[in-house]
Amino acid sequence: MKIEIDCNPSTADSDVLSQGIMNFNKLMIQDLEPMEAEKRFYVFARDDDGEVCGGIRATCYWNTLHIELLWLAEKARGGGAGRALIHRAEEYAREHDCANALVETTSWQAKPFYEKNGYKHMATLEGRPKGQASHYLSKTLA
Template sequence: MIEYKSLNLEQNEAHLITLLSKNQEEEKNIPAEQNTSFSLALYDNGLYVGGITANKWMNATHISLLAINKSYRGKGYGSQLLKKAEAFAIESGSALITINTQDYQAKTFYEKYGYQVFGHLTDTPFSGTTKYYLVKRI
């Protein structure tokens, strides 16, 4: 009997990754590799002021989150964090890096560092804003 059940997110994702990895191997004859995560925090005298997280899988790294406390912006910390994530991507063998941002956030910042918009969605995650998807080949 088929039934739907709630399942812990971590457990469900592990099962889904197994299914998708098997499919990749069957369809493309390319074995899946483990996801490698990157996380770096920035502190000023013990005060958390920002950070960056990313995940590398196969030939791509995706920067999940990058944020700097407003009073620390414009001092190069975001640029330094981005460069450290890019170094992680290069060292781990990525061919490209992706990131997404909102129109009111850091689109021009990423473009300054060679990221190019490859897509966008209007009115998401709420009406009146646009989400941009960017990529940088490394």
């Protein structure tokens, strides 16, 4: 067996991996939501001029809201925009049958913000990135 690293694999090769894990998952749990059902979405905060001043990029799959990123411009912070973004993302997730939410944040980012919004700390990975930590939080949406 030859083991290799490929930073630019063919679509056919990468599809073999994706299809392989999807087939395995379906074999193990017949009614598991397929990855094709994944719903990527964005929630935007706009200022009075209609300019984006913050937002969330997220995905719903396997009955879980995955918050990939949340950002707010300095001028939009402290007035409830972050809380409103989270609320709207969670509302959308519930509409799409998500019962859980999951987020990763780093030591210099928003752990206290997520905790104030009902997220519970699950784990910390120290040294990610070097000299810092990544925190993993979850919330029950049901």
